[in-house]
Amino acid sequence: MITLHHCPQTRSMRTLWLLHELGVEFQLRSYPFDRTLREPEFLSLSPAGRVPALEIDGERMFETGAITEYLCERFSPDGLGRSPGSPDRMSWLVWLHFAETVSQHTAALTQQHVALYEDDMRSPIVMKLEAARVAKCYAAIEARLQTPIESRDHLLTSGFSAVDISVGQAVYMARHFVALDDFPATAAWYDRITARSGFEAALPDGDGIYDRAFYAPWPVD
Known part of the structure; x- marks a missing residue:
């Protein structure tokens, strides 16, 4: 079983989108972007207190690039991934x-x-x-x-x-x-x-980090 530990509008959205595109079954645990990520329970998943963290077959992963590479190699080596020997x-x-x-x-x-x-x-x-x-x-x-x-x-x-x-x-x-x-x-x-549709499914359902679509340069000249 796969469990993704996720905060909306963070790098873990990348993993969430990928999982939807892969079409594999997974569970999603969402957290507020606050001190919850510094609690011992979460630090046992991701020692730097960052998302994403991924549990898969009893093992734990962190670091977005590593998670992407592993999931592609396992579930879609020549679809969403590119296997060794591929021209790309x-x-x-x-x-x-x-x-x-x-x-x-x-x-x-x-x-x-x-x-x-x-x-x-x-x-x-x-x-x-x-x-x-x-x-x-x-x-x-x-x-x-x-x-x-x-x-x-x-x-x-x-x-x-x-x-x-x-x-x-x-x-x-x-x-x-x-x-x-x-x-x-x-x-x-x-x-x-x-x-x-994978991107749409990964968008925040409610509050995220950003409270507006665009932050103008500050201070305004």
Whole structure:
């Protein structure tokens, strides 16, 4: 049996989307994004007190990329995954881990805009730098989707895979701070993958981390 430990609008949404796409049976345990994750019971699942945590066949996993790689190898090695020897294996691994590059900058922006309640705690310099780094990530996705001359529908030439889920979920979070207006290929790809029922099923049912769709740069110039 599989149990996913999840907080809405966090990296564990990536695993939730993947599980829906895999079509495997699983249980979902949702938590508020608070000190519950620091309780001994949860730390026994994820020692850093972070989500996702996954229980599977009596074993416990944490770290989103590792969970994605394991689930794909076990349940969909050449569907949502790309097995060793596949022409797209190298690209699959690169884009799987690139999702974390996007997420680390979004996490910094989430801290600045959401977690720090007082204006004097926030740093306009950090906000500006991290937003610029997210835009650089968008530019990397844009270049990938427009290369070669004939554009791709997905990040891999061979079609939709778990890396579209991983990077797509990272972009879902990042769009709360940096719009896709200057990246048309990325925007079209994002619209395409988020029209999938797996994405819809992974969206928060109620409260998440964000209380608005977009957080404007602060302070306003």
